[in-house]
Amino acid sequence: MDSVQSSQPEMAKKARVQVAHPMLAMMGMLIGGFVGMFSETSLNIALPQLMAQLNVSTATVQWLVTGYMLMVGIVLPLSSILTKWFTTRQVILFALIDFTVGAIISASAPGFGILLFGRMIQGIATGLILPLMFTVAMQIFPPYKLGAAMGMVGLVIMFAPAVGPTLAGIVLGVASWRWIFWLFVPFLVIALAFAVTSLKNIAEVTRPKVDFLSIILSTIGFGSLVIGVSMASDRGWGSAVVIGALVVGILVLAWYTHRQLTMEKPILNLRAFAIPGFRMGAVLVMINFGIILSAMYLLPMYIQKGLLVPVALTGVIMFPGGVMNAVVSAVAGRLYDQVGAQMPARIGFIISMVGALMLALTSTATAVWYIILAHVILMIGAPLAMSPSQTHGLNALTGPIAADGSAIMNTLQQIVGAIATAIATSLLGIGQAAYIANGANNAAGAFVNGTHYGFYFTFVLALVGFLLALRLPKAETK
Numbered sequence: 001m002d003s004v005q006s007s008q009p010e011m012a013k014k015a016r017v018q019v020a021h022p023m024l025a026m027m028g029m030l031i032g033g034f035v036g037m038f039s040e041t042s043l044n045i046a047l048p049q050l051m052a053q054l055n056v057s058t059a060t061v062q063w064l065v066t067g068y069m070l071m072v073g074i075v076l077p078l079s080s081i082l083t084k085w086f087t088t089r090q091v092i093l094f095a096l097i098d099f100t101v102g103a104i105i106s107a108s109a110p111g112f113g114i115l116l117f118g119r120m121i122q123g124i125a126t127g128l129i130l131p132l133m134f135t136v137a138m139q140i141f142p143p144y145k146l147g148a149a150m151g152m153v154g155l156v157i158m159f160a161p162a163v164g165p166t167l168a169g170i171v172l173g174v175a176s177w178r179w180i181f182w183l184f185v186p187f188l189v190i191a192l193a194f195a196v197t198s199l200k201n202i203a204e205v206t207r208p209k210v211d212f213l214s215i216i217l218s219t220i221g222f223g224s225l226v227i228g229v230s231m232a233s234d235r236g237w238g239s240a241v242v243i244g245a246l247v248v249g250i251l252v253l254a255w256y257t258h259r260q261l262t263m264e265k266p267i268l269n270l271r272a273f274a275i276p277g278f279r280m281g282a283v284l285v286m287i288n289f290g291i292i293l294s295a296m297y298l299l300p301m302y303i304q305k306g307l308l309v310p311v312a313l314t315g316v317i318m319f320p321g322g323v324m325n326a327v328v329s330a331v332a333g334r335l336y337d338q339v340g341a342q343m344p345a346r347i348g349f350i351i352s353m354v355g356a357l358m359l360a361l362t363s364t365a366t367a368v369w370y371i372i373l374a375h376v377i378l379m380i381g382a383p384l385a386m387s388p389s390q391t392h393g394l395n396a397l398t399g400p401i402a403a404d405g406s407a408i409m410n411t412l413q414q415i416v417g418a419i420a421t422a423i424a425t426s427l428l429g430i431g432q433a434a435y436i437a438n439g440a441n442n443a444a445g446a447f448v449n450g451t452h453y454g455f456y457f458t459f460v461l462a463l464v465g466f467l468l469a470l471r472l473p474k475a476e477t478k
Helices: 002-012 022-042 044-054 063-085 088-107 112-140 143-174 178-198 212-235 240-262 270-274 276-306 311-339 342-360 368-395 401-437 443-469
Strands: none
Touching: 022 044, 022 063, 022 088, 022 112, 022 143, 022 178, 022 276, 044 063, 044 112, 044 143, 044 276, 044 311, 063 088, 063 112, 063 212, 063 401, 088 112, 088 178, 112 143, 112 401, 143 178, 143 276, 143 311, 143 368, 212 240, 212 401, 240 270, 270 276, 270 401, 276 311, 276 342, 276 368, 276 401, 276 443, 311 342, 311 368, 342 368, 342 443, 368 401, 368 443, 401 443
């Protein structure tokens, strides 16, 4: 009896899958994931240039952001079944090569259509890498290091989108937007080298039967939802096409959900939502990602078109917030190990509300230091709530369903991110139209008024996140 009891703590110290060098095994995915998440926001700062050079409207150019996230959201639900048909190495190597090809296509695109095509190819890669980062980390790190490991993954998820506009602004200050994509290639080659030399297979290939109807329903459902919201910024929310796309998306997703819950071996095990800890963690992560992407979509454009700041300086203005995001992301992961998710999540959403409200109170003459401060505050709050909420949710799952939980959380995160960006675009247009309807003809003033509508949306997301975080349980005393 004593020997059995003494062995239990020892087992708790071991990872589910033993790997000699866990960090080296993760490095290829972390670099690939960083590039993927960097790609989500790096173009935000270039959107004004792209609108002028490619002769497209704000509603059209937003597809470079939402189209990318749409593809990520379509691929993510398939990650669980793909890892049962192909080895971890095969999936990651394909993803990194795929991303490289997409980056080259975008970098050399002659027009908007080819550029969007290249972006969507990149989205496939990100949709494969993101869930595997979490799944592999959960398997190869021991439980007592899990908070720190998830914090490291959270650092990639949070820091890359935040620093994207800064690095892209520096690139745009000396070269064209095409070099943003050329910049991806050397990092992807390095990631590929790590994956070839250090990544091991962590799951058994069982090759179960594939339910193609579920794949079709998932693609149509998520696709229609994002397309409907995205078209609203151009056609209006009352448009028959917009309403039709939203209705189709909701109905098809309801069919997809019912099918997954009633199948013996679903592609995505949505039964994970029956577990309260996972359900709460997933919802908080989705809200947090909506906060980040709506704000990071609006802020670079506000700085350029509202304050009339040059693109290179815009990147510099956003740099302190990106650095703060990285620091807080790293600390928040370890904070979960010590105090749980309740306190960091609540405080994080309160701070996010302050940052969003500050951005909503700007004007065409707002001082640069104020913008930097508001961005820094937002970048303290969002990652402080993100990593603990994510770990809280995934920690509630055990066994095979853990992989499905990771895919679910990341899928909905991307879909909500795409929808939040599209809603921010729609509100931007509504705010501009309201300003002009009042008889004003100042383009910068109209744009600033539009961003106010968008930032109030960011504030509402943070408020909802805080109210939900009140329901998080206290951490167990150790």
